[in-house]
Amino acid sequence: MERFFFLFGLQSGGILFKIKNHIHIISTLCLLTTTQAFSANTASTTVSIAGQVISDLSININEDLRFGEIAAAENSEAATGVTIAVTDQSTGAFSITYASGSSPDVSADSTGTESTTAITNRTAIGPGKVTVSGESGYHYAATAPTFASGVVGGVSMRVDTFSGSRQLNNSGQDIFYVGGVFTAANGVTPGIQAGTIEIVVTYD
Amino acid sequence: MKKLLLASLVAAVAGYTAYADNTDNAAMGVDGTIIAALTITNNNDLTVPDLVTDPDAATSVAVACTNAGVASVTYSGNGNPYAHGIAAAPGLDVASANLLAGTGNEAATCGKLTVTGQTGYAYALTAPDPVAVSGVTVSGIACASVGNGTISATGTENELYCGATVTSAAATDAAAYDIASTITVTYD
Numbered sequence: 091m092e093r094f095f096f097l098f099g100l101q102s103g104g105i106l107f108k109i110k111n112h113i114h115i116i117s118t119l120c121l122l123t124t125t126q127a128f129s130a131n132t133a134s135t136t137v138s139i140a141g142q143v144i145s146d147l148s149i150n151i152n153e154d155l156r157f158g159e160i161a162a163a164e165n166s167e168a169a170t171g172v173t174i175a176v177t178d179q180s181t182g183a184f185s186i187t188y189a190s191g192s193s194p195d196v197s198a199d200s201t202g203t204e205s206t207t208a209i210t211n212r213t214a215i216g217p218g219k220v221t222v223s224g225e226s227g228y229h230y231a232a233t234a235p236t237f238a239s240g241v242v243g244g245v246s247m248r249v250d251t252f253s254g255s256r257q258l259n260n261s262g263q264d265i266f267y268v269g270g271v272f273t274a275a276n277g278v279t280p281g282i283q284a285g286t287i288e289i290v291v292t293y294d
Numbered sequence: 295m296k297k298l299l300l301a302s303l304v305a306a307v308a309g310y311t312a313y314a315d316n317t318d319n320a321a322m323g324v325d326g327t328i329i330a331a332l333t334i335t336n337n338n339d340l341t342v343p344d345l346v347t348d349p350d351a352a353t354s355v356a357v358a359c360t361n362a363g364v365a366s367v368t369y370s371g372n373g374n375p376y377a378h379g380i381a382a383a384p385g386l387d388v389a390s391a392n393l394l395a396g397t398g399n400e401a402a403t404c405g406k407l408t409v410t411g412q413t414g415y416a417y418a419l420t421a422p423d424p425v426a427v428s429g430v431t432v433s434g435i436a437c438a439s440v441g442n443g444t445i446s447a448t449g450t451e452n453e454l455y456c457g458a459t460v461t462s463a464a465a466t467d468a469a470a471y472d473i474a475s476t477i478t479v480t481y482d
Contacts, residue, residue, distance in 0.1 A: 134479075
Protein backbone atom coordinates (compact mmCIF):
# COMPACT_ATOMS: atom_id res chain seq x y z
CA MET A 91 0.00 0.00 0.00
CA GLU A 92 2.78 2.39 0.79
CA ARG A 93 4.38 1.78 -2.59
CA PHE A 94 1.06 2.27 -4.33
CA PHE A 95 0.58 5.68 -2.80
CA PHE A 96 4.14 6.54 -3.54
CA LEU A 97 3.73 5.70 -7.24
CA PHE A 98 0.44 7.53 -7.38
CA GLY A 99 2.04 10.54 -5.81
CA LEU A 100 4.83 10.63 -8.35
CA GLN A 101 2.41 10.26 -11.22
CA SER A 102 0.21 13.02 -9.87
CA GLY A 103 3.19 15.30 -9.53
CA GLY A 104 4.09 14.63 -13.13
CA ILE A 105 0.68 15.56 -14.29
CA LEU A 106 0.68 18.73 -12.27
CA PHE A 107 4.06 19.64 -13.65
CA LYS A 108 2.85 19.16 -17.17
CA ILE A 109 -0.21 21.25 -16.47
CA LYS A 110 1.97 24.04 -15.15
CA ASN A 111 4.10 23.92 -18.29
CA HIS A 112 1.00 24.08 -20.38
CA ILE A 113 -0.34 27.05 -18.48
CA HIS A 114 2.97 28.77 -18.83
CA ILE A 115 2.96 28.29 -22.58
CA ILE A 116 -0.60 29.49 -22.83
CA SER A 117 0.25 32.55 -20.76
CA THR A 118 3.16 33.40 -23.01
CA LEU A 119 1.00 33.12 -26.08
CA CYS A 120 -1.57 35.38 -24.50
CA LEU A 121 1.03 38.02 -23.77
CA LEU A 122 2.26 37.90 -27.34
CA THR A 123 -1.28 38.17 -28.60
CA THR A 124 -1.98 41.12 -26.31
CA THR A 125 1.11 42.94 -27.48
CA GLN A 126 0.23 42.47 -31.11
CA ALA A 127 -3.33 43.62 -30.53
CA PHE A 128 -2.16 46.81 -28.78
CA SER A 129 0.17 47.66 -31.61
CA ALA A 130 -2.53 47.24 -34.22
CA ASN A 131 -5.06 49.23 -32.26
CA THR A 132 -3.08 52.44 -32.06
CA ALA A 133 -2.77 54.99 -34.82
CA SER A 134 -1.13 58.40 -35.07
CA THR A 135 -1.05 61.35 -37.37
CA THR A 136 0.70 64.69 -37.36
CA VAL A 137 -1.12 68.01 -37.27
CA SER A 138 0.56 71.25 -38.13
CA ILE A 139 -0.33 74.27 -36.02
CA ALA A 140 0.52 77.35 -38.00
CA GLY A 141 0.08 81.04 -37.50
CA GLN A 142 1.93 84.32 -37.38
CA VAL A 143 3.36 86.32 -34.54
CA ILE A 144 3.33 89.93 -35.69
CA SER A 145 5.24 92.90 -34.40
CA ASP A 146 4.03 95.10 -31.62
CA LEU A 147 2.29 98.23 -32.94
CA SER A 148 3.81 101.36 -31.44
CA ILE A 149 3.37 105.08 -31.94
CA ASN A 150 5.85 107.89 -31.44
CA ILE A 151 5.14 111.64 -31.60
CA ASN A 152 7.92 113.40 -33.49
CA GLU A 153 6.31 116.83 -33.64
CA ASP A 154 3.41 118.34 -31.77
CA LEU A 155 0.57 120.11 -33.55
CA ARG A 156 1.13 123.84 -33.20
CA PHE A 157 -1.69 126.17 -34.08
CA GLY A 158 0.15 129.39 -33.46
CA GLU A 159 -1.81 132.46 -32.45
CA ILE A 160 -5.36 133.59 -33.03
CA ALA A 161 -6.82 136.94 -32.09
CA ALA A 162 -9.51 136.94 -29.47
CA ALA A 163 -12.96 138.00 -30.60
CA GLU A 164 -14.02 141.51 -29.67
CA ASN A 165 -17.27 142.24 -27.91
CA SER A 166 -20.05 140.42 -29.73
CA GLU A 167 -17.97 139.17 -32.62
CA ALA A 168 -18.11 135.52 -33.61
CA ALA A 169 -15.71 133.01 -32.26
CA THR A 170 -12.28 133.03 -33.80
CA GLY A 171 -10.21 130.10 -34.91
CA VAL A 172 -7.58 128.60 -37.16
CA THR A 173 -7.45 125.39 -39.16
CA ILE A 174 -4.24 123.54 -39.96
CA ALA A 175 -4.87 121.21 -42.88
CA VAL A 176 -2.29 118.74 -44.15
CA THR A 177 -2.16 118.95 -47.92
CA ASP A 178 0.48 116.31 -48.58
CA GLN A 179 0.85 113.36 -46.23
CA SER A 180 4.14 112.32 -47.78
CA THR A 181 5.88 115.63 -47.03
CA GLY A 182 3.77 117.13 -44.29
CA ALA A 183 2.95 120.23 -46.35
CA PHE A 184 -0.03 122.09 -44.91
CA SER A 185 -2.26 125.10 -45.22
CA ILE A 186 -3.44 127.62 -42.62
CA THR A 187 -6.94 129.04 -42.70
CA TYR A 188 -8.14 131.64 -40.22
CA ALA A 189 -11.74 132.29 -39.41
CA SER A 190 -12.83 135.87 -40.01
CA GLY A 191 -11.07 138.25 -37.64
CA SER A 192 -8.90 135.52 -36.22
CA SER A 193 -5.61 136.13 -37.93
CA PRO A 194 -3.04 137.76 -35.67
CA ASP A 195 -1.63 139.37 -38.79
CA VAL A 196 -4.75 141.55 -38.89
CA SER A 197 -4.91 143.38 -35.62
CA ALA A 198 -7.41 145.99 -34.52
CA ASP A 199 -6.20 149.43 -33.61
CA SER A 200 -7.75 151.89 -31.21
CA THR A 201 -9.97 153.36 -33.92
CA GLY A 202 -11.48 150.11 -34.90
CA THR A 203 -9.70 149.90 -38.24
CA GLU A 204 -7.42 147.04 -39.02
CA SER A 205 -3.96 146.94 -40.42
CA THR A 206 -2.13 144.10 -42.07
CA THR A 207 1.00 144.33 -40.06
CA ALA A 208 2.45 140.94 -39.35
CA ILE A 209 2.83 140.59 -35.64
CA THR A 210 3.33 136.89 -35.23
CA ASN A 211 6.04 134.38 -35.86
CA ARG A 212 4.62 131.60 -37.97
CA THR A 213 7.69 129.43 -38.04
CA ALA A 214 6.41 127.47 -35.09
CA ILE A 215 3.10 126.65 -36.75
CA GLY A 216 2.69 123.22 -38.22
CA PRO A 217 0.98 119.85 -38.11
CA GLY A 218 1.83 117.08 -35.73
CA LYS A 219 4.17 114.40 -37.03
CA VAL A 220 3.66 110.80 -35.98
CA THR A 221 5.76 107.71 -36.60
CA VAL A 222 4.14 104.29 -36.38
CA SER A 223 6.07 101.02 -36.15
CA GLY A 224 4.70 97.52 -36.55
CA GLU A 225 4.45 94.55 -38.86
CA SER A 226 5.73 95.22 -42.34
CA GLY A 227 2.97 95.44 -44.93
CA TYR A 228 0.15 95.53 -42.39
CA HIS A 229 -2.48 98.23 -42.35
CA TYR A 230 -3.52 100.30 -39.40
CA ALA A 231 -6.09 102.93 -38.59
CA ALA A 232 -5.57 106.01 -36.45
CA THR A 233 -8.13 107.72 -34.28
CA ALA A 234 -8.15 110.62 -31.85
CA PRO A 235 -10.95 109.85 -29.42
CA THR A 236 -10.46 112.74 -27.01
CA PHE A 237 -10.23 116.48 -27.19
CA ALA A 238 -7.27 118.25 -25.76
CA SER A 239 -6.94 118.04 -22.04
CA GLY A 240 -5.81 121.15 -20.22
CA VAL A 241 -7.69 123.50 -22.54
CA VAL A 242 -10.33 125.49 -20.69
CA GLY A 243 -12.86 128.26 -20.87
CA GLY A 244 -14.43 128.37 -24.30
CA VAL A 245 -11.34 127.17 -26.11
CA SER A 246 -11.32 123.98 -28.11
CA MET A 247 -8.68 122.03 -29.93
CA ARG A 248 -9.26 118.97 -32.02
CA VAL A 249 -7.33 117.03 -34.58
CA ASP A 250 -8.53 115.99 -38.00
CA THR A 251 -10.70 112.95 -38.20
CA PHE A 252 -8.72 110.16 -39.76
CA SER A 253 -10.21 108.06 -42.45
CA GLY A 254 -9.20 105.01 -44.30
CA SER A 255 -6.30 102.79 -43.60
CA ARG A 256 -2.58 103.41 -43.75
CA GLN A 257 0.05 100.79 -44.48
CA LEU A 258 3.38 100.12 -42.83
CA ASN A 259 6.26 100.04 -45.29
CA ASN A 260 8.80 97.31 -45.90
CA SER A 261 10.67 98.42 -42.83
CA GLY A 262 7.53 98.19 -40.73
CA GLN A 263 7.23 101.97 -40.39
CA ASP A 264 4.94 104.75 -41.50
CA ILE A 265 4.77 108.49 -40.91
CA PHE A 266 1.64 110.60 -40.97
CA TYR A 267 0.88 114.20 -40.19
CA VAL A 268 -1.98 115.57 -38.12
CA GLY A 269 -3.83 118.81 -38.66
CA GLY A 270 -6.66 120.22 -36.63
CA VAL A 271 -8.78 123.15 -35.54
CA PHE A 272 -8.24 125.66 -32.71
CA THR A 273 -11.14 127.92 -31.75
CA ALA A 274 -11.80 130.53 -29.11
CA ALA A 275 -15.25 131.70 -28.08
CA ASN A 276 -16.17 135.35 -27.67
CA GLY A 277 -14.90 136.70 -24.39
CA VAL A 278 -12.08 134.22 -23.92
CA THR A 279 -9.25 135.56 -21.81
CA PRO A 280 -6.13 135.81 -23.94
CA GLY A 281 -3.30 133.55 -22.95
CA ILE A 282 -1.40 130.41 -23.84
CA GLN A 283 -3.54 127.35 -24.37
CA ALA A 284 -1.95 123.94 -24.33
CA GLY A 285 -3.15 120.42 -23.92
CA THR A 286 -2.72 116.91 -25.24
CA ILE A 287 -4.79 114.85 -27.60
CA GLU A 288 -4.47 111.08 -27.54
CA ILE A 289 -3.67 109.55 -30.91
CA VAL A 290 -4.52 105.86 -31.14
CA VAL A 291 -3.33 103.44 -33.79
CA THR A 292 -4.74 99.97 -34.28
CA TYR A 293 -4.12 97.19 -36.75
CA ASP A 294 -6.95 97.43 -39.18
CA MET B 295 3.73 -14.84 3.80
CA LYS B 296 3.73 -15.80 0.15
CA LYS B 297 0.02 -15.18 0.01
CA LEU B 298 0.46 -11.80 1.50
CA LEU B 299 3.18 -10.87 -0.99
CA LEU B 300 1.03 -12.04 -3.89
CA ALA B 301 -1.90 -10.09 -2.62
CA SER B 302 0.18 -6.95 -2.41
CA LEU B 303 1.43 -7.35 -5.95
CA VAL B 304 -2.06 -7.82 -7.30
CA ALA B 305 -3.23 -4.80 -5.40
CA ALA B 306 -0.44 -2.69 -6.84
CA VAL B 307 -1.23 -3.72 -10.41
CA ALA B 308 -4.88 -3.14 -9.84
CA GLY B 309 -4.17 0.33 -8.52
CA TYR B 310 -2.11 1.34 -11.51
CA THR B 311 -4.77 0.18 -13.90
CA ALA B 312 -7.37 2.17 -12.06
CA TYR B 313 -5.28 5.30 -12.55
CA ALA B 314 -5.14 4.81 -16.31
CA ASP B 315 -8.90 4.63 -16.47
CA ASN B 316 -9.24 8.12 -14.91
CA THR B 317 -7.58 9.99 -17.85
CA ASP B 318 -10.03 11.69 -20.21
CA ASN B 319 -10.05 14.14 -23.10
CA ALA B 320 -12.46 16.86 -24.18
CA ALA B 321 -12.46 19.40 -27.01
CA MET B 322 -12.60 23.04 -25.89
CA GLY B 323 -14.04 25.63 -28.24
CA VAL B 324 -11.83 28.60 -29.20
CA ASP B 325 -13.20 31.73 -30.77
CA GLY B 326 -12.39 35.39 -31.12
CA THR B 327 -13.11 38.50 -33.16
CA ILE B 328 -10.87 40.52 -35.38
CA ILE B 329 -11.90 44.15 -35.24
CA ALA B 330 -11.11 46.82 -37.75
CA ALA B 331 -7.76 48.53 -37.52
CA LEU B 332 -7.83 51.94 -35.88
CA THR B 333 -6.66 54.71 -38.18
CA ILE B 334 -6.44 58.47 -37.97
CA THR B 335 -6.07 60.81 -40.92
CA ASN B 336 -5.23 64.49 -41.03
CA ASN B 337 -7.66 66.27 -43.36
CA ASN B 338 -6.46 69.78 -42.66
CA ASP B 339 -4.16 71.53 -40.23
CA LEU B 340 -4.99 74.03 -37.53
CA THR B 341 -4.55 77.67 -38.53
CA VAL B 342 -4.24 80.22 -35.76
CA PRO B 343 -5.00 83.96 -36.15
CA ASP B 344 -2.32 86.64 -35.91
CA LEU B 345 -0.88 87.19 -32.49
CA VAL B 346 0.94 90.39 -31.54
CA THR B 347 4.20 90.03 -29.67
CA ASP B 348 4.66 92.22 -26.63
CA PRO B 349 8.10 93.49 -25.62
CA ASP B 350 7.33 93.15 -21.92
CA ALA B 351 4.88 90.29 -21.45
CA ALA B 352 3.67 87.04 -22.92
CA THR B 353 0.67 87.08 -25.20
CA SER B 354 -1.54 84.25 -26.30
CA VAL B 355 -4.43 83.28 -28.48
CA ALA B 356 -6.68 80.29 -27.95
CA VAL B 357 -8.67 78.54 -30.65
CA ALA B 358 -11.55 76.38 -29.42
CA CYS B 359 -13.48 74.19 -31.82
CA THR B 360 -16.98 72.76 -31.62
CA ASN B 361 -17.73 69.27 -32.88
CA ALA B 362 -19.10 70.93 -36.01
CA GLY B 363 -15.77 72.62 -36.70
CA VAL B 364 -16.79 76.11 -35.66
CA ALA B 365 -13.84 77.99 -34.19
CA SER B 366 -13.88 80.67 -31.53
CA VAL B 367 -10.89 82.87 -30.76
CA THR B 368 -9.85 84.28 -27.40
CA TYR B 369 -6.88 86.55 -26.89
CA SER B 370 -4.95 87.10 -23.71
CA GLY B 371 -2.75 90.02 -22.78
CA ASN B 372 -2.07 92.44 -25.60
CA GLY B 373 -2.10 89.70 -28.20
CA ASN B 374 -5.11 90.92 -30.14
CA PRO B 375 -3.81 92.81 -33.16
CA TYR B 376 -7.09 94.61 -33.57
CA ALA B 377 -7.38 95.90 -30.01
CA HIS B 378 -3.79 96.04 -28.95
CA GLY B 379 -3.42 97.86 -25.70
CA ILE B 380 -6.28 100.21 -26.41
CA ALA B 381 -9.45 100.39 -24.39
CA ALA B 382 -11.43 102.25 -26.99
CA ALA B 383 -10.22 100.35 -30.01
CA PRO B 384 -12.66 98.64 -32.33
CA GLY B 385 -13.14 94.92 -32.04
CA LEU B 386 -12.44 92.27 -34.60
CA ASP B 387 -13.41 93.56 -37.98
CA VAL B 388 -14.05 91.12 -40.75
CA ALA B 389 -13.70 93.95 -43.22
CA SER B 390 -10.16 94.54 -42.05
CA ALA B 391 -7.97 96.36 -44.48
CA ASN B 392 -5.29 93.80 -43.75
CA LEU B 393 -7.60 91.06 -44.91
CA LEU B 394 -8.70 93.00 -47.94
CA ALA B 395 -5.09 93.65 -48.81
CA GLY B 396 -4.18 90.01 -48.41
CA THR B 397 -2.05 90.55 -45.33
CA GLY B 398 -2.86 89.34 -41.89
CA ASN B 399 -5.21 86.70 -40.61
CA GLU B 400 -7.80 87.13 -37.91
CA ALA B 401 -9.71 83.92 -38.55
CA ALA B 402 -9.00 80.48 -37.15
CA THR B 403 -9.42 77.21 -39.01
CA CYS B 404 -9.85 74.14 -36.87
CA GLY B 405 -7.65 71.16 -37.50
CA LYS B 406 -9.75 68.32 -38.92
CA LEU B 407 -8.97 64.65 -38.39
CA THR B 408 -10.87 61.52 -39.28
CA VAL B 409 -10.81 58.35 -37.22
CA THR B 410 -11.85 54.98 -38.59
CA GLY B 411 -12.13 51.62 -36.88
CA GLN B 412 -14.64 49.22 -35.47
CA THR B 413 -18.12 50.68 -35.25
CA GLY B 414 -19.31 51.07 -31.68
CA TYR B 415 -15.85 50.89 -30.16
CA ALA B 416 -14.49 53.68 -28.03
CA TYR B 417 -11.10 55.23 -28.45
CA ALA B 418 -8.92 57.57 -26.46
CA LEU B 419 -6.97 60.45 -27.95
CA THR B 420 -3.67 61.86 -26.79
CA ALA B 421 -2.06 65.05 -28.06
CA PRO B 422 1.03 65.98 -26.08
CA ASP B 423 2.29 69.55 -26.20
CA PRO B 424 4.99 69.87 -28.85
CA VAL B 425 8.33 71.46 -28.07
CA ALA B 426 8.29 75.28 -28.17
CA VAL B 427 9.93 76.88 -31.18
CA SER B 428 11.59 80.32 -31.04
CA GLY B 429 9.50 81.56 -28.15
CA VAL B 430 6.22 80.16 -29.48
CA THR B 431 4.49 77.48 -27.43
CA VAL B 432 1.56 75.29 -28.42
CA SER B 433 -0.46 73.81 -25.58
CA GLY B 434 -3.84 72.42 -24.70
CA ILE B 435 -4.64 70.70 -27.96
CA ALA B 436 -8.28 69.67 -27.65
CA CYS B 437 -10.49 67.88 -30.16
CA ALA B 438 -14.24 67.44 -30.36
CA SER B 439 -16.40 65.11 -32.43
CA VAL B 440 -20.09 64.32 -32.76
CA GLY B 441 -19.31 60.69 -31.95
CA ASN B 442 -17.60 61.90 -28.79
CA GLY B 443 -14.93 59.23 -28.75
CA THR B 444 -16.96 56.34 -30.09
CA ILE B 445 -16.58 55.13 -33.63
CA SER B 446 -19.77 55.42 -35.57
CA ALA B 447 -21.03 54.00 -38.82
CA THR B 448 -21.71 57.57 -39.85
CA GLY B 449 -18.56 59.11 -41.23
CA THR B 450 -19.26 62.61 -40.02
CA GLU B 451 -19.47 61.43 -36.43
CA ASN B 452 -15.88 60.29 -36.68
CA GLU B 453 -14.60 63.71 -37.67
CA LEU B 454 -12.50 65.43 -35.04
CA TYR B 455 -12.07 69.19 -34.90
CA CYS B 456 -9.09 70.39 -32.94
CA GLY B 457 -7.98 73.70 -31.46
CA ALA B 458 -5.08 74.78 -29.27
CA THR B 459 -3.54 77.69 -27.43
CA VAL B 460 -0.51 79.46 -28.86
CA THR B 461 1.61 81.58 -26.54
CA SER B 462 4.28 84.03 -27.56
CA ALA B 463 6.86 84.72 -24.89
CA ALA B 464 7.75 88.32 -24.09
CA ALA B 465 9.86 89.96 -26.80
CA THR B 466 9.47 87.05 -29.21
CA ASP B 467 10.57 87.98 -32.70
CA ALA B 468 7.70 88.49 -35.08
CA ALA B 469 7.64 85.61 -37.53
CA ALA B 470 5.46 82.89 -38.97
CA TYR B 471 5.51 79.59 -37.13
CA ASP B 472 4.57 76.06 -38.09
CA ILE B 473 4.76 73.53 -35.28
CA ALA B 474 3.93 69.85 -35.73
CA SER B 475 2.02 67.89 -33.13
CA THR B 476 1.45 64.13 -33.08
CA ILE B 477 -2.11 63.04 -32.39
CA THR B 478 -2.56 59.42 -31.32
CA VAL B 479 -5.73 57.40 -30.92
CA THR B 480 -6.00 54.05 -29.16
CA TYR B 481 -8.90 51.69 -28.59
CA ASP B 482 -10.04 52.39 -25.09
